[in-house]
Amino acid sequence: MYLFIINSRSGGGAGLRTWHTVQALLEARTVPYEALFTRSADSAEGQVLQALALREDWRAAIVIGGDGTIHSVLGALRRRGVPLGVIPAGSGNDTARGFSIPLAPEAALDTALQERCLEADLLSAAGRLTLTAVASGFDAQVAVNVNGSRYKRLCNAIGAGRLAYIIGILHTLITFKPCRVSVTCDGKEQSFDQAWLVSVCNLPSYGGGLLICPQAEPGDGLLDVCVVHGASRVQLLRLFPTVVKGRHTKLPYVTMLRGRSVAVRFAQPRHAIGDGEALGTAPLSVRCEPEALRVLSPLAAAAVAGTTGSCHASG
CATH class of the missing domain: 3.40.50.10330 (Probable inorganic polyphosphate/atp-NAD kinase; domain 1)
Structure with a gap:
């Protein structure tokens, strides 16, 4: 059945x-x-x-x-x-x-x-399980803005769901202000000034096919992390076309990390999302739950x- x-x-x-x-x-x-x-x-x-x-x-x-x-x-x-x-x-x-x-x-x-079936990992954060990614900062704010918008409904109605996220990026770029962030991966802490976003991924893409962590695999027992920091608004805008193909990972204002647990603490409150759903604005602690779900x-x-x-x- x-x-x-x-x-x-x-x-x-x-x-x-x-x-x-x-x-x-x-x-x-x-x-x-x-x-x-x-x-x-x-x-x-x-x-x-x-x-x-x-x-x-x-x-x-x-x-x-x-x-x-x-x-x-x-x-x-x-x-x-x-x-x-x-x-x-x-x-x-x-x-x-x-x-x-x-x-x-x-x-x-x-x-x-x-x-x-494949044995897939899950991410545990803010008391919730997530399958695709836990994102915080700019891209989470994009999701919050898109989910509360009229243009998302319009884009869905014409079968152009990805277009809603592109509009959301431009919308958020106008008002979002980067700040300092501390990222601790498997106990090793790093700090980044003028951080735009921190994405902890289990799958390669979110946001309608944006390859934030193109190397991510859902069953390897590891979290893949993308930190975007120190970029100007113009550089950030230029970044997004490269994300579609996953070519952003070698840019000087992009840092990629990998581990089994990740803690994220922004200097100012920042939205976080899991699978596009709101997780609040508190500091994040994300851990990998290996092979926790079977997926057809x-x-x-x-x-x-x-x-x-x-x-x-x-x-």
């Missing part, structure tokens, strides 16, 4: 449209399933835990929504040991990109039903023999 977790409002209504497509495919293929429509991010984890407790034969929980919807149910899936499937229907869809899950609904469904992914077929296979919930 498959549990489908649907956020009908994700992607400006793309979640509901995608569900209608998927539901027709499930009926045509006579695949056993149950559908759960989440009411809000705050209540989603409880809803999913309650649904998963009703039976023991769940083959997977398949989310139809965006990265924020996935974020809201990570705790429930980890507690119950149920594999995660994704049919992307959000603005950024970076979880899908990070695990090579197709963006087209039928192809994504095929991937989930093949039941090939085409990448599993290319993994080392003996480490993957048909994956089922542990109940």
Whole structure:
């Protein structure tokens, strides 16, 4: 039995449209399933835990929504040991990109039903689990601005989710002021003046495909960190086109770090986000939770023999 977790409002209504497509495919293929429509991010984890407790034969929980919807149910899936499937229907869809899950609904469904799993790490920060990245500073402020904007809804309506983030970057660039930050990676502290952002990544991209940490791998037990510091506004603006291809990592005002735990303390309060969802403005302590989640992914077929296979919930 498959549990489908649907956020009908994700992607400006793309979640509901995608569900209608998927539901027709499930009926045509006579695949056993149950559908759960989440009411809000705050209540989603409880809803999913309650649904998963009703039976023991769940083959997977398949989310139809965006990265924020996935974020809201990570705790429930980890507690119950149920594999995660994704049919992307959000603005950024970076979880899908990070695990090579197709963006087209039928192809994504095929991937989930093949039941090939990867063991993925999770990030633990601010009492929450995160799958893609924990970001603080400028890019977190971009997300806060985008999520509260009218242009995000407009961009989603025309199928241009990434455009909303580009607009958000320009919007935030006008008002954001960099400050000093202390970053402690595996116990080694470094300080950076005029820091714009600190991103702690588990997957290579966020923000709709921006390759912040192109070398990040979701199952290596390590956190990849990008610190942007000492750049002028013009340099920062020029940085973003290079991030699309991951070519920013060798710039003199970009420092890349790697470790199992990271602490971030800005000199002034700065927003932080996990999977695009708000984590507050307090100093961050992020640690890697190795192999804490199984994810249905085409990448599993290319993994080392003996480490993957048909994956089922542990109940």
